Amino acid sequence: MNHMEDVVKFLNSYLDVEYAGATAVYSDSDEVVNEHRDESMKFWHAVPGVILSPSFGRPMGMPQEQFAKLGANSDLARRALFLVAEYADQNWGTLYAGYIGGDRNISAQSYGGLLYVTEIKRKLKIIASYKEDFDQPSPPIHWRHSQGVEIVTLENPSAVRPIEEPTGRVAHLQDWEALLTAATDR
Structure with missing residues (x-):
């Protein structure tokens, strides 16, 4: 593992x-x-x-x-990795969620996606991608399935690894902080 x-x-x-x-x-x-x-x-x-x-x-x-x-007008940015959360999932066992930034300079310090990772044949693999669901009020941030498998509702994370705070939107920082608290409250 x-x-x-x-x-x-x-x-x-x-x-x-x-x-x-x-x-x-x-x-x-x-x-x-x-x-x-x-x-x-x-x-x-x-x-x-x-x-x-x-x-x-x-x-x-x-x-x-x-x-x-x-x-010339793309304004690309390398996505930031803000936080990785570890979950126990009924279908996948240990599942990791990577909260990533946007891919443009204007969105780089805000959540731009959520990637789910698990171990497949002893190698880490991304199995799903989610985007923020802007139709739902936040925080917490609500996510909409984008591609890959659909992940069932997860409980609080068993562990988190903060990398850097999202500073682009207050709701994203509040969500990031709530994930840190959720893992320590277990």
């Missing part, structure tokens, strides 16, 4: 690969973008019948001038 620090390293490695791929979308050939997509997919585990895809891409065959022009 992996420990929390292994999950932090795994998610940070994934976020590095994701950022390199997102950057390549605006600067590199179709072949290079596809290489980054393939590298990104090594971090994911697709359950049969469930579609997963990287968070970056572009239509293939786009002229370089066109994607370079789009890139």
Whole structure:
């Protein structure tokens, strides 16, 4: 079984690969973008019948001038990893939730997603991605399934590993602090 620090390293490695791929979308050939997509997919585990895809891409065959022009206004940022929470899940056993920032400078210090990670065949894999559900009042932050498996309702985390505070939105910081408290109250 992996420990929390292994999950932090795994998610940070994934976020590095994701950022390199997102950057390549605006600067590199179709072949290079596809290489980054393939590298990104090594971090994911697709359950049969469930579609997963990287968070970056572009239509293939786009002229370089066109994607370079789009890139001039992209304002990309490497996503921050704010916190990792460990849960006991009835279907997956130990499940980790990685709270990540947005992928643009304007959203980098706010929650931009939630990735669920578990061990599959002795390797950590991302099995689900969630986005904030803006139709629900916060805090707490409510999440909407984006891709991968759907996670059933989880109890309070058994452990958390704070990395950095989200500072973009007050509700996100309050949610982050509540997760820290929930784990210590167990």
